[in-house]
Amino acid sequence: MKAIVTVIGKDRVGIIAKVSNALAENRVNIMDISQTILQDYFAMIMLVDLTDMKISFSDLSQRLVEQGETIGVQIKIQREEVFKAMHQI
Amino acid sequence: MKPDHPHPNPPLRERGGGEVYVKRGRETTMIESSQIIETIRMIESENLDIRTITMGISLRDCADPEGEAARKKIYDKITSLAENLVRVGDDIAMEFGIPIVNKRISVTPIAIIAEASQEKNFVPFAQSLDEAAKAVGVNFIGGFSSLVHKGYTKGDRILISSIPEALAATERVCASVNVATTKTGINMDAVRHMGEIIKETAQLTKHRDSIGCAKLVVFANAVEDNPFMAGAFHGLGEPECSINVGISGPGVILAALKKLQGASFDDVAETVKRTAFKITRLGQLVAHEVSRRLGVPFGIVDLSLAPTPAMGDSVAKIIEEMGLESCGVPGTTAAVALLNDAVKKGGVMASSHVGGLSGAFIPVSEDQGMIDAVQRGSLSLDKLEAMTSVCSVGLDMIAVPGDTPVETLSAIIADEAAIGVVNNKTTAVRIIPVIGKQVGDVAEFGGLLGKAPVMAVSRFSSKNFIQRGGRIPAPINSLRN
Numbered sequence: 001m002k003a004i005v006t007v008i009g010k011d012r013v014g015i016i017a018k019v020s021n022a023l024a025e026n027r028v029n030i031m032d033i034s035q036t037i038l039q040d041y042f043a044m045i046m047l048v049d050l051t052d053m054k055i056s057f058s059d060l061s062q063r064l065v066e067q068g069e070t071i072g073v074q075i076k077i078q079r080e081e082v083f084k085a086m087h088q089i
Numbered sequence: 090m091k092p093d094h095p096h097p098n099p100p101l102r103e104r105g106g107g108e109v110y111v112k113r114g115r116e117t118t119m120i121e122s123s124q125i126i127e128t129i130r131m132i133e134s135e136n137l138d139i140r141t142i143t144m145g146i147s148l149r150d151c152a153d154p155e156g157e158a159a160r161k162k163i164y165d166k167i168t169s170l171a172e173n174l175v176r177v178g179d180d181i182a183m184e185f186g187i188p189i190v191n192k193r194i195s196v197t198p199i200a201i202i203a204e205a206s207q208e209k210n211f212v213p214f215a216q217s218l219d220e221a222a223k224a225v226g227v228n229f230i231g232g233f234s235s236l237v238h239k240g241y242t243k244g245d246r247i248l249i250s251s252i253p254e255a256l257a258a259t260e261r262v263c264a265s266v267n268v269a270t271t272k273t274g275i276n277m278d279a280v281r282h283m284g285e286i287i288k289e290t291a292q293l294t295k296h297r298d299s300i301g302c303a304k305l306v307v308f309a310n311a312v313e314d315n316p317f318m319a320g321a322f323h324g325l326g327e328p329e330c331s332i333n334v335g336i337s338g339p340g341v342i343l344a345a346l347k348k349l350q351g352a353s354f355d356d357v358a359e360t361v362k363r364t365a366f367k368i369t370r371l372g373q374l375v376a377h378e379v380s381r382r383l384g385v386p387f388g389i390v391d392l393s394l395a396p397t398p399a400m401g402d403s404v405a406k407i408i409e410e411m412g413l414e415s416c417g418v419p420g421t422t423a424a425v426a427l428l429n430d431a432v433k434k435g436g437v438m439a440s441s442h443v444g445g446l447s448g449a450f451i452p453v454s455e456d457q458g459m460i461d462a463v464q465r466g467s468l469s470l471d472k473l474e475a476m477t478s479v480c481s482v483g484l485d486m487i488a489v490p491g492d493t494p495v496e497t498l499s500a501i502i503a504d505e506a507a508i509g510v511v512n513n514k515t516t517a518v519r520i521i522p523v524i525g526k527q528v529g530d531v532a533e534f535g536g537l538l539g540k541a542p543v544m545a546v547s548r549f550s551s552k553n554f555i556q557r558g559g560r561i562p563a564p565i566n567s568l569r570n
Contacts (some may be wrong), residue, residue, distance in 0.1 A: 004125060036122050045122050057184050076129065078186035080120070085374040086367045087124040 001050045002080040003057075005064065005080065009073025011042040019046070022067045026060055027052045047080070051052070101115050102468060103114035129186075133427045136340035136366065136402040138188040139375050140395045142178050143316035145323035145331045145388065146172050151350045157256075159206055160217040167194060167221035167230075170330055170385075175226040177382045181375060185561045189375065189535075190337075190397075192241040194222060196232035204225075206246020211248050214462075215262045217256035222261040229304075231321030233264040236311070239273045239560075249279075252286050256292035256301035258303070263319035269309035269506040271513050275561040280506065283307045283482055284499030285556065288522060293493065295524035298532040302371035302521040303454075303486060307502050309509030309516045314389050315445045320482075331388035332380045336372035336436075337363070340402045342428075346410045357411060358431045365435030370412055374474035391445030392436035393481065394428070398539040404428070404449050405458025405468075417468030425449060429480035446515055448481025454534060454541035455486055463542045470544050476496035483517035488532040491524035498522060500551035511564050 007019055016033075023030060023046075032047040053060065061077050068075035104556035131137040146167055153159035175192045182189040196218065203211045215233050222230040233255055235245040252264045266283055269275035287302055294301035306320035313324020316333035323331075345364045349356055372390045396404045405416035408424045429449045437443055451473065453459045462468035469485065477483050483505050489498075502518045509516030523532040526543050533540045 004120070006125060006129060008129075015277060015541070034122050036126075043126060045125050058180075076186055079184050081374055082185045082187065082371065083120045083125055083128055084371040086128055087120060 003048050003050055003077050004083060005046040005075065005077045006081050007040060007044040007073050008067070009068070009071075011037075012071065015071060015073060016069050018071055019044070019064070022042050023048060023062055026029065026054045026063070027062065038042075048077075076083055096402070101539060105351045108310065130315035131338075131344075131367075132187055132339045134340075135344045136397070136399055137338050137371075139182075139334060140337035140370060140393075141193050141316050141318075141380050142174070142189055142334040142375070143193045143195055143333045143335065144174050144383075145195045145327055145333060146170050146197075147323055147327065147329050148199075148202045154201045155505040156206035156208040156213065159202065159263065161215070163196075163202070164217050164221045167196070167218070168224050170224040171227065175382060177379055181378050181382070183377065185378075187371060187375070187508075191229070192227050193318060193321065194225070194227050194230045195316070195323045196230065197325070198234035198236055198249065199232055199443070200235040200242070200244040201325075203248065203369055204242060209247060210254075211251040212255045214260055215251070215259050218262050218290070219259035219400070219541050227261070229261050229263055229318040231263040231265065231318050232267065232323060233262050234322040234517050236267045237279045238267050238276055240276065240308075241279070242469040249282060249286060249317055252305060253289040253293050254305050255299065263304045263306070263310065263321065265306040265308055265320045266320060267308040267311040267500065269510050270563075271310060271510050272563055274563040275309070275503065275506045276512060277503065277555075277561055278558045280503050281496075281499050281555050281558060283502055284497075285515065287520065288495050289312050291522045291524050295491075297427035298526070298534060299521050299523045300534050300538070301490070303519065303534055303538050305493065305519065307518045309506035310514060311517075312445060312515055316389075316391050317393065317395065317446060317450075322444075324432075327388070328386055330385045332376060332383065333374050333387050333388040333391065334376040334379070335391040335393055335395060335445065336368050337393075337395050337397070337402075337506060338368040339404050339407055340393065340399075341368060342432075343403070343407050343410055346407060354427060358427055360374055360433035361428060361431035365378050365425035365432040367438045369439035387442070389442045390436070390440040392433055392443055392447040393445065394432055394449040395453065396458075397537060398451060398455055398457055398484065400457060403456045404444070404451055405462055414478030415465050415467035416462035417472045421472060422479055423449070425476050426479040427532060440553050446481045450485060451476055451480065451483060452486035452519075453533070453544075454539040455537065456539075458544060463544060468568045470546060474504060474508070477505065477516055478512060478521045482515055483519070484519070485507070485517065485519050486541060487519070488526070490524050490527050490545045491522050493522045493546050494550065494552065496550065496552040496555040497546055499555045501546070503555070504561065507561070
C-alpha cells in the first residue's frame with residue numbers, strides 16, 4: 001500500500017530529517033520527494049510505501065501529527081488512491 | 090498532418106520478429122504536486138466531504154403476526170448487519186484523509202413489515218428502530234415509511250396515523266410517505282391526510298420548534314436507493330443489504346467559480362462539470378472501499394450538492410456567484426438549472442452507478458446563503474417552488490407560521506407533487522409549521538438541521554380544493570409541450 005505524506009508550514013531547518021526519521025523508525029520506505037513553495041509556506045510531498053510498516057496506519061498518522069506539532073508544521077498522511085481517483089482517469 | 094499535442098499513450102515499438110512491446114516510464118509515477126495540494130485545499134478550506142454512507146437493509150424477512158417478535162427480528166437484523174458500519178466509515182475517513190460526516194441506515198418501508206402484525210399502533214416499531222440506530226451509533230435511520238401513491242392498505246393507514254407520535258417519541262427515526270408517481274398520478278386523499286399529519290407532528294413537538302416535521306418527507310416519485318435523510322428508505326427492488334453514498338461539495342464548486350469572474354456560461358458549466366467529476370470520484374472510491382470492507386454490495390453514488398450551515402458550504406452562494414445579487418431574484422431558476430445539470434454531467438462519468446436523488450439540494454434551514462436570502466427578502470416560497478421544477482428535490486426544510494391552515498399545507502404538497510409527476514422527477518415537501526411562531530421569527534433545530542426563518546404563505550384559502558379528495562390521474566407522456 002502506498003500513501004502520500006504532505007508537510008505544510010513555515011520553512012525551517014530539519015523538517016525533512018524529522019519526518020524521514022519518523023518514517024524510518026516504522027520501516028516506511030520513501031519512494032519520492034518533491035517540494036514546492038506556496039507564497040511564504042513550503043509544501044513537501046512524499047510518496048511512501050507502507051508494505052513493511054511496523055505499526056497501524058492510524059498510529060503512523062498520529063505519530064506524524066505529533067512530530068509536526070513539535071516543529072510547527074502540519075503533517076498529513078493519506079492513501080495514494082485518493083489523489084489517483086481524483087486526478088487520473 | 091501532425092496532431093497538436095503528443096499522443097497520450099506510451100509509444101509502441103516494433104522489435105525484429107514483429108513483436109510489439111509497450112515501453113513504460115517508471116511504474117510508480119508521482120502525482121503532480123499541484124494536484125495533491127488542490128485535493129488538500131478542497132478538504133481543508135472548501136468543506137469537501139462525503140456527506141453520508143447509508144446502509145440499506147431489507148426487513149422483508151422480519152414480518153411476524155406477533156408485533157413483539159417482529160420488533161426483535163428487526164432490532165437483531167439491523168444491529169448485526171450494521172455493527173461495523175460506523176467503525177469502517179471512521180477508518181476509511183482517517184486513511185483517506187477525507188471527512189465522512191454521517192453514517193446512516195435505511196430500511197424497508199415499515200408499513201409493509203408491520204402490517205403482518207395485529208397491532209393498531211406502530212409507534213413501538215419506531216422505538217425499536219431508534220434503539221437499533223442508537224446501538225450501532227448512527228445518527229439517523231430512515232424507513233418509517235409508506236407508499237400510498239395509489240391507495241392505502243391497512244398497514245399504510247396505521248403507519249401514517251402513527252407518524253406524529255413516532256417522531257415525537259424518537260430521536261433518530263425519519264418518516265416518509267410517497268403520495269404520487271408519474272405512472273399513477275396524485276393520491277389527493279393522501280395529500281389531504283399528510284397536511285393533517287404534518288400539523289399534528291408540529292403540535293406534538295412544539296416545545297422544540299416543531300422539530301418532528303424536520304424528520305418527515307412527503308414525496309412524489311420517491312426513489313428506492315436514496316442515501317439522504319430524512320427521505321431515505323430501502324426500496325422493494327433493492328437487495329438484502331447495500332451501500333449507497335451521498336457526496337457533497339458546494340464549497341468546492343463555489344471556490345472554482347470564484348476564479349471565473351465575468352466568464353461566459355460555457356466556461357461556468359465546464360468548470361462545474363470538471364469539479365463535480367473530481368468530487369464524485371472520491372465518493373466512488375469511498376463507496377467501493379466501504380462495500381469491500383463490510384462485504385456488502387455497492388449500490389449507487391448520489392450526485393447531490395448538499396449544503397451545510399457551515400460558512401461557504403452553500404448552494405445559494407454558488408447561484409449568487411454566477412452574478413445574482415441575492416438568491417431568489419430573476420435569473421435564479423436558470424442558474425439552478427445550469428448548476429444541477431452540470432453537476433450530473435460531471436458526476437455521471439465519475440461513478441459506475443449513479444442514483445438516489447442526484448441534484449442540487451436547496452434546503453433553506455441548512456444553507457446559510459438561503460437563510461440570508463430569505464431574511465433579506467429576496468427569496469420567497471413561490472420562487473423556491475419554481476426552483477424545484479429544475480433541480481432536486483423539492484421544498485425542503487421550510488419553516489412557515491404555526492397557524493398555517495392544514496389545507497394550505499396540503500395544497501403546497503399537491504403543487505410540489507404536480508411538478509414531480511408532470512416532469513418525471515422526484516419532488517418532496519419537508520415543511521415545518523412552527524407552532525407559536527410567525528413570519529420574521531426563526532426556528533432553531535440545531536446540528537445539521539440548522540435554523541430556518543419563518544416564511545410567509547398565501548393568506549388565501551385552498552380549503553375547497555383540498556376537501557375534494559380522490560385522485561388526480563396520471564399525466565399523458567406524449568404530445569409533450
